[in-house]
Amino acid sequence: MKLKINIILPYFGSRAGGGLKVMYEYATRLSNRGHDIVIYNSIKTNYGKDYDKSDFALKYKCFIKSLKGRERPKWFDLPDNVKCKMISYVSNDYIRDADICISTWWATAHHIAELNPSKGIKFNFIQGYETIMTSESEDFVHDSYKLPLIQVVISPYLFDIVSPYARYQVEIIPNALDLSIYELANPIENRNNRTLIMRYLSLKYKACQYGVAAFVELKNKYPDLEVIMFSSEKKPEFIPDWVAYYYDRKDIIPLYNEAAIYVATSITEGWHLPPMEAMACGCACVCTDIPAHLTYMVNGENALLVKPEDVDGLVDKISYLIDNPEERIQLAKRANQSIKKYDWECSVDQMEALFHKYMNKK
Helix, strand or coil, X not given: CCCEEEEEECCCCCCCCHHHHHHHHHHHHHHXXXXXXXXXXXXXXXXXXXXXXXXXXXXXXXXXXXXXXXXXXXCCCCCCCCEEEEEEECXXXXXXXXXXXXXXXXXXXXXXXXXXXXXXXXXXXXXXXXXXXXCCCXXXXXXXXXXXXXXXXXXXXXXXXXXXXXXXXCEECCXXXXXXXXXXXXXXXXXXXXXXXEECCCCHHHCHHHHHHHHHHXXXXXXXXXXXXXXXCXXXXXXXXXXXXXXXXXXXXXXXXXXXXXXXXXXXXXXXXXXXXXXXXXCEEEEECCHHHHCCCXXXXXXXXXXXXXHXXXXXXXXXXXXXXHHHHHXXXXXXHHHHHCEHHXXXXXXXXXXXXXXXXX
């Protein structure tokens, strides 16, 4: 049965982001299976600066964004038959009747809960513990878990957080990779053992300053160290000139394939796609010991883990891999093998089956 599916995003993603990327992947792959997909980019959703604006002001802002082409992302190749719309706010007037309606953020969850049943069976797709990503009270986030929506999470640790609040059984569907794109192109054995890579974002919970501090210490220890960083943000002044910094680069797969070691310093995450991408491309990973990483990492088996905010720990683990190239090679090979089970078609199969399960209950 082909379904009409509405996906409600809390904003338009003008730059690449993990959570948006996941939803665009689902939209693309569900559309390829014949489903009718509309993505709504809502301006008024976050209880923030736009929340109290007048209806006219919101419509005007929506109109201007549409004129500027702010409905379809330039950094993700969505198929033409996936429709994208900019809307002032989530309401029955702007959202079409459908079979399925998916919220992707705690604030949009509150809004779609108020929509008419004709807008579709309501799902809330949770990709992180959103209390860390909002300035509002955590009660708003917890209340979104209590809404009469089907809560879908991407990892066991989020299942444990959401379940005590949820009205219905919480569903788990893991994130995934397109393994035909993120692939090993440069043999792991051929890589310069002293080439590191890290994604930079200024968000507080990414804690990238600890990675940079570790790189500075490592550069003193290994003068021929090479560090690659990539970002959707322009290079900040505190990053040294000797770092190869790629701003807004579309194709990062060659960078992953050039590097020997990927470094991730986040204090918390929902899933964290870049380390997973790096593993698929042959990097050994040194990452923080947080629940999101533990979803697909096992310390000493397919990654080396350190405590968050621990510069010395990062330096020690990275140094170990630099000084022991065979250990780095074996760790990267095990990582590369372990990540192959996270295939997009499997996750889309689960999502599609979940939709049909609840459609059959109507």
